[in-house]
Every structure is written in C-alpha cells, then in structure tokens.
Amino acid sequence: MLRWERGTVKAALGSWPGVDRLEIELEGGAEILTAIAYRELTGCPEPGETVLLNTNAVRRELGTGGDAMVVARPEVLPEAEAIDGHMVKARYTPMQTMVEAIDDPASEHYETLRSAKRLEGMPVIVADLHSSLPALIAGIRAQRRSLRIASVHTDAAALPAAYSRSAARLREADLLSAVISAGQSFGGDLEAVTVHSALLGAKHVVGADVAIVIQGPGNLGTGTGWGFSGVQAAEALHAAAVLGGRGVATLRVSEADERERHRGLSHHSSTVYGRALLTPVQLPVVPRHDSRYNGFHESVRKQVKSTILKPAKKRGVLHQLTEVDAKGLRDALEEMPVRMTTMGRTLAEDPSPFLYAALAGRCAAKLAPGE
Structure with missing residues (x-):
C-alpha cells in the first residue's frame, strides 16, 4: 500500500552523496515534513517545486528516520542518463532503475567477471x-591499516545504497574503497546482479583484501524465529564458501537491549549461524585471558557454544570459536569519523555490539594474505 501526499519544497536541509533531505510543506499548509529524494531516481527537487510523496512509513511511525520519500516531481522530468547496460534494479516497481552492472555484457568489467572464478x-x-559497518572497519584497521576494504550492500533492508550516511562518510574518509550494491539494491560505486558477483567484483575489480557483506539500514524483524531480514547473512557466507573465501561471522550481542531475545547473544546470530548456516566459519570472541573479560563475555561464550556450536555440529558443520585480542579496539572505535549507534544506543551506552564487530574485523585482517 502506498500513502500518497502532495507538498511543496520549502528548503534543502542537507545532503550526502546521492541523497537530498528536504523540508516539505504539505498541500494546504497543514503540516511540515522532512523528505528524502534520491538523485538517481528523481534528481534534486528545488525550493518552490511541487513533489509527490510516499508517506506510509512516516504515518505508521516506522523506522525510516522520520522522513517521507519523494516519488515524483510532476512539473519536472529529470534528464535520463544514457547507459550501455540493460540491468534493471527494483525490478517491476514504479521506480525501477537502469544500472551499469559489472556482470552486464556491456560493462568494462565483464571479461574480468567472466574469467573470475575464486x-x-x-x-x-x-x-x-x-x-556494525564502521566498527568492522575499525577492527580491520586496528590490525592492518593498509588493507583495501569493499562493502557489499545487500537487498535485505534499504535498497538504495545511498541511504547509508555511514558508508558515504567512510568513503569520503578513504576508509572504505568501494560499495557494491547487489541483488535489487542499487546506487553503489559498482552494481552487481548477485552477492556472488559482488564478491568476485570486490576481489578482482576493486582489488579488496577484505569484503564486508551487510544489509543496509532499516533491517526488518518480527519477533518470530525466522522472520528477520538478517537471515540473509547465511546466504552471504554460503556464497563466500562456494567461491573460496574465508568466512568470518560477526556475533550480534548487547548488554543494554531491553528485548530478552537480543540481550547477551541475539537470537538472530543463534538462528543464522546455528541453524541456517551450512558451511563452517570463524566466530570471534574475547579471549578468557583478556583483562576486559568479564561475566558478560563468559555468558556470550556459553550462549555461542549452546546455541550455535552444538546445533551446528549435530548437522555436521564445525564452526571455529576464535579468540581475538581486544587490545586497542575501544580506542580504534572512538577514532572513527562516524558516530557509533545501534538501535538508538551509542558506543558509551552499549559498547559490546561494536566491540564484537571490531573483533570480527581484526579476525578478518589477520586472515588476509600478507599478514
């Protein structure tokens, strides 16, 4: 269901690559809303323009950052950019968009992708x-600052890769070499039809030493056993294994989440790694001998053993519980140019989610060739 509303652009409130945030006065002057316009889809609306908005998430108070979405500019037809490729993303929706995918026959990278196998x-x-994205990068750089990092933006949450201000800021700071939007997601530095192609592109087009596969902002969860968008993480690890990559699984943990299913080790991690995953991976944890090791980390370790390692082993999947030195990671997290928040909680309020992501980053850096 779409909820349509019409308004007039009053002012530009700010922008980041590919995105403009606008102040909109609704028809009749009844209300002022903020709205997001994706330049790839609508161009940049100017003050005084009439725009059509999709306000369904705003009216339902869903987690879209409080913004409406600009769907069309009735008085302006943005010029279409000419491209050689024929790949379509957000397919068969009113906003389907043509992209230059690296695995499209018209792409300059096509022969590279045709020959890339592993x-x-x-x-x-x-x-x-x-x-978790900035924390993962903090962990990688804490171990090896020179590694090239590519992020694969999947289609489990926000389809426009441009929606991620974190990724944009990390790109601007040269902490992230490229964002590759895979599946139905679009708007990355590079486009790929599948996560498999995106991973091959990360290695053979970007020249990345480490790849991060992660959904965009706006993950979906229902409180049911399998109804959450993060299940897609298992598919990404399967893709990595099939292509000869080395899988590292970030544990989702929290000391402050009010929801019991996410406190300590989240049921999302237990389900994905313990029940959905068919290939062994490394599961980074805080070492017992570390001065930071406490009752919380011991509890997480016990949960990992009982809800991930044990059920996976029964299915013949032997994950590796990997102790990773946490020394210096808090400083590395605080040095990042991106504000650390997860589910509304900051690094100071709930440090453990970011620490475990940084552990995964450091673990991956140690596995990268040349260490």
Whole structure:
C-alpha cells in the first residue's frame, strides 16, 4: 500500500552523496515534513517545486528516520542518463532503475567477471546490522591499516545504497574503497546482479583484501524465529564458501537491549549461524585471558557454544570459536569519523555490539594474505 501526499519544497536541509533531505510543506499548509529524494531516481527537487510523496512509513511511525520519500516531481522530468547496460534494479516497481552492472555484457568489467572464478582466500565478514559497518572497519584497521576494504550492500533492508550516511562518510574518509550494491539494491560505486558477483567484483575489480557483506539500514524483524531480514547473512557466507573465501561471522550481542531475545547473544546470530548456516566459519570472541573479560563475555561464550556450536555440529558443520585480542579496539572505535549507534544506543551506552564487530574485523585482517 502506498500513502500518497502532495507538498511543496520549502528548503534543502542537507545532503550526502546521492541523497537530498528536504523540508516539505504539505498541500494546504497543514503540516511540515522532512523528505528524502534520491538523485538517481528523481534528481534534486528545488525550493518552490511541487513533489509527490510516499508517506506510509512516516504515518505508521516506522523506522525510516522520520522522513517521507519523494516519488515524483510532476512539473519536472529529470534528464535520463544514457547507459550501455540493460540491468534493471527494483525490478517491476514504479521506480525501477537502469544500472551499469559489472556482470552486464556491456560493462568494462565483464571479461574480468567472466574469467573470475575464486576469491583466493579473501576474508568475507558478515554482520546482521548495518550499524556494525564502521566498527568492522575499525577492527580491520586496528590490525592492518593498509588493507583495501569493499562493502557489499545487500537487498535485505534499504535498497538504495545511498541511504547509508555511514558508508558515504567512510568513503569520503578513504576508509572504505568501494560499495557494491547487489541483488535489487542499487546506487553503489559498482552494481552487481548477485552477492556472488559482488564478491568476485570486490576481489578482482576493486582489488579488496577484505569484503564486508551487510544489509543496509532499516533491517526488518518480527519477533518470530525466522522472520528477520538478517537471515540473509547465511546466504552471504554460503556464497563466500562456494567461491573460496574465508568466512568470518560477526556475533550480534548487547548488554543494554531491553528485548530478552537480543540481550547477551541475539537470537538472530543463534538462528543464522546455528541453524541456517551450512558451511563452517570463524566466530570471534574475547579471549578468557583478556583483562576486559568479564561475566558478560563468559555468558556470550556459553550462549555461542549452546546455541550455535552444538546445533551446528549435530548437522555436521564445525564452526571455529576464535579468540581475538581486544587490545586497542575501544580506542580504534572512538577514532572513527562516524558516530557509533545501534538501535538508538551509542558506543558509551552499549559498547559490546561494536566491540564484537571490531573483533570480527581484526579476525578478518589477520586472515588476509600478507599478514
């Protein structure tokens, strides 16, 4: 269901690559809303323009950042950019968009993708929440600052890769070499039809030493056993294994989440790694001998053993519980140019989600060739 509303652009409130945030006065002057316009889809609306908005998520108070979405500019037809490729993303929706995919026959990278078969041992980190991205990079850089990092933006949550201000800021700071939007997601530095192609592109087009596969902002969860978008993490790890990558699974944990199913080790991690995953991966945890090791970390370790390692072993999948030195990771997290927040909680309020993501990053850096 779409909820349509009409308004007039009053002012530009700010922008980041590919996205403009606008102040909109609704028809009749009854209300002021903020709205997001994706330049790839609508161009940039100017003050005084009439725009059509999709306000269904705003009116239902869903987690879209409080913004409406600009769907059309009735008085302006943005010029279409000419491209050689024929790949379509957001297919068969009113906003389907043509992209230059690296695995399209018209792409300059097509022959590279045709000949690329393996990841040659490249570490591939997966995580449940997009908020883990800067922490994963902090962990990688804390171990090896020179590694090239590519992020694969999957289609489990926000389809426009441009929606991620974190990824945009990390790109601007040269902490992330490229974003590759895979599946139905679009708007990355590079486009790929599948996560498999995106991973091969990360290795052979971007020249990445480490790849991160993660859904965009706006993950979906229902409180049911399997009804959450992070289940897609298992598929990403399967892709990495098939292509000869080395899988590293980020544990989603929390000391402050009010929901019991996410406190300590999240049921998302237990389900994905313990029940959905068919290939062995490394599961980074805090070492017992670490000065930071406490009752919380012991509890997480016990949960990992009982809800991930044990059920996976019964299915013949032997994951590796990997102790990773946490020394210096808090400083590395605090040095990042992106504000750390997850589910509304900051690094100071709930440090454990970011610490475990950084552990995964450091683990992957150690696995990268040349260490």
